[in-house]
Amino acid sequence: MADISLRNVSKRFKSVAAVDGLSLEIADGEFTVLLGPTGAGKTTTLRIVAGLEQPDQGEVWIDGRNARGLEPASRDVTFVFQQYSLYPHLSVFDNLAFPLRSPARRVAEPEIKRRVEEIASLLRIAHKLTNKSTQLSGGEMQRVAIGRALVRRPSVYLMDEPLSSLDAKLRGDLRLELKRIQQDLGATILYVTHDQIEAMTMANRIGVIDKGRLIQVGSPRQIYEDPDSVYVAQRFGQPQINLLPAGLLPNGALPRGAVTVGARTEHLELRKDKGGRALVEWVEHLGDQNHLHLRLGEHAITTLTPPDTPFKSGDQVAVGLAKPLYFDAQGQRLRSA
Ligand SMILES: Nc1ncnc2c1ncn2[C@@H]1O[C@H](COP(=O)(O)OP(=O)(O)O)[C@@H](O)[C@H]1O
Ligand SMILES: [Mg+2]
Incomplete structure (x- = not known):
C-alpha cells in the first residue's frame, strides 16, 4: 500500500x-x-x-x-x-x-x-x-x-x-x-x-x-x-440543518458578527406549550423515526423525533436552542467564546 x-x-x-x-x-x-x-x-x-x-x-x-x-x-x-x-x-x-x-x-x-x-x-x-x-x-x-x-x-x-x-x-x-x-x-x-x-x-x-x-x-x-x-454544515445531516436569523430564538450572548444560527435536531429543545411560538405543521412518519415540521412565523424548522413522539399537528411548541452553530454574513462559522 x-x-x-x-x-x-x-x-x-x-x-x-x-x-x-x-x-x-x-x-x-x-x-x-x-x-x-x-x-x-x-x-x-x-x-x-x-x-x-x-x-x-x-x-x-x-x-x-x-x-x-x-x-x-x-x-x-x-x-x-x-x-x-x-x-x-x-x-x-x-x-x-x-x-x-x-x-x-x-x-x-x-x-x-x-x-x-x-x-x-x-x-x-x-x-x-x-x-x-x-x-x-x-x-x-x-x-x-x-x-x-x-x-x-x-x-x-x-x-x-x-x-x-x-x-x-x-x-x-x-x-x-x-x-x-x-x-x-x-x-x-x-x-x-x-x-x-x-x-x-x-x-x-x-x-x-x-x-x-x-x-x-x-x-x-x-x-x-x-x-x-x-456550505459544509448543509452537506451533512438528515433533515438538513435549520438556518435561522440570529436572535429569532431566545439564546445567551451571540458571538460578535453572528447573522445566522444553524440548528440541527440536537441543538433544539422542544416543549409542548400552549403559549409556544412555534406550530407543528405536520409529523412525517418514517417508521423508525419522525420528521417534525414546525413553523415559527415565516420560518420553517424541521427536526427528528422518536417514533413515539408526543407531538402532533396543531400543537403549539416552545423552541429553545442548545449550543447551536453560528455563522457570519459570509456564511463562515463563528466559534463562540
Ligand atoms: N474533458 C473535459 N472537457 C471539458 N470539460 C470537462 C472535461 N472533464 C470535465 N469537465 C468539466 O470540469 C468540471 C468538473 O468535472 P468532473 O471532474 O467530471 O466533476 P464531477 O466528477 O465532480 O461531477 C465540470 O464543469 C465538467 O463539465
Ligand atoms: Mg464524476
Missing part, C-alpha cells in the same frame, strides 16, 4: 476550473472520501491521480515518488469507474482474472485461481464464478467490477461513485462490505461521491469539494460537528 499526496493541483478545461489549487494528503491505509456535487471536479481529480489526465499545475506523489511523467500503467493504481463495464462473453471468474492475465503481469494460473477465489469470497460472489457476467443482477455486476480492481493488489484504489447506479438496499450492503474489505486489506482508497451517507459511513477522512476547491477536510465526526461554513 502507499500514501498519496496532491500538491496544489489545478486543471482547467477552457473556461472551467475543474480542479483549482487542490492539496490533500492521504495516508497509507486510509479511506479518504471526496464529497461534492456533480461538476465539483471529483472525476477529474481521480483521473489526474491515475495519470489519465495531466494537471496544468501542481504535483501528484504516490508512495513517496513524484508521479509526473509516469504512465497510468506504471502508477500501480486501479480505477473503479462510475459506469462499470464487464466483458459480457466471459465468465465471472475470467472477468476477475482478466487484470492478472495481462502479459505484463505474468501471474501463474494457480496464483490467479487463488486470488480470484479469495476476492470472490470477500465480495460474496464465490457461488457465481462460473456464471456469464450477463447472468448477474446489477449489484452482482458491480461487485465483479469492484473485484476486478481489488484482485490486482495495487498500491492505491481510486473509486468514482461506484455505488451510485445501485438501488438503496444494495448501496447499503456494499457500503458495509467495501469498508470491511478496505480494513481487511489495509487498502489506501480515494473514493469520490455526492452521497453524504457514503462519506459519513466509510471515510476515515472526508474532503468536501466544490467548484474544484477543497473546502474542508476532517474526520466524519469533525466535519459534522464542527463545520467551517454554512
Whole structure:
C-alpha cells in the first residue's frame, strides 16, 4: 500500500476550473472520501491521480515518488469507474482474472485461481464464478467490477461513485462490505461521491469539494460537528440543518458578527406549550423515526423525533436552542467564546 499526496493541483478545461489549487494528503491505509456535487471536479481529480489526465499545475506523489511523467500503467493504481463495464462473453471468474492475465503481469494460473477465489469470497460472489457476467443482477455486476480492481493488489484504489447506479438496499450492503474489505486489506482508497451517507459511513477522512476547491477536510465526526461554513454544515445531516436569523430564538450572548444560527435536531429543545411560538405543521412518519415540521412565523424548522413522539399537528411548541452553530454574513462559522 502507499500514501498519496496532491500538491496544489489545478486543471482547467477552457473556461472551467475543474480542479483549482487542490492539496490533500492521504495516508497509507486510509479511506479518504471526496464529497461534492456533480461538476465539483471529483472525476477529474481521480483521473489526474491515475495519470489519465495531466494537471496544468501542481504535483501528484504516490508512495513517496513524484508521479509526473509516469504512465497510468506504471502508477500501480486501479480505477473503479462510475459506469462499470464487464466483458459480457466471459465468465465471472475470467472477468476477475482478466487484470492478472495481462502479459505484463505474468501471474501463474494457480496464483490467479487463488486470488480470484479469495476476492470472490470477500465480495460474496464465490457461488457465481462460473456464471456469464450477463447472468448477474446489477449489484452482482458491480461487485465483479469492484473485484476486478481489488484482485490486482495495487498500491492505491481510486473509486468514482461506484455505488451510485445501485438501488438503496444494495448501496447499503456494499457500503458495509467495501469498508470491511478496505480494513481487511489495509487498502489506501480515494473514493469520490455526492452521497453524504457514503462519506459519513466509510471515510476515515472526508474532503468536501466544490467548484474544484477543497473546502474542508476532517474526520466524519469533525466535519459534522464542527463545520467551517454554512456550505459544509448543509452537506451533512438528515433533515438538513435549520438556518435561522440570529436572535429569532431566545439564546445567551451571540458571538460578535453572528447573522445566522444553524440548528440541527440536537441543538433544539422542544416543549409542548400552549403559549409556544412555534406550530407543528405536520409529523412525517418514517417508521423508525419522525420528521417534525414546525413553523415559527415565516420560518420553517424541521427536526427528528422518536417514533413515539408526543407531538402532533396543531400543537403549539416552545423552541429553545442548545449550543447551536453560528455563522457570519459570509456564511463562515463563528466559534463562540
Ligand atoms: N474533458 C473535459 N472537457 C471539458 N470539460 C470537462 C472535461 N472533464 C470535465 N469537465 C468539466 O470540469 C468540471 C468538473 O468535472 P468532473 O471532474 O467530471 O466533476 P464531477 O466528477 O465532480 O461531477 C465540470 O464543469 C465538467 O463539465
Ligand atoms: Mg464524476
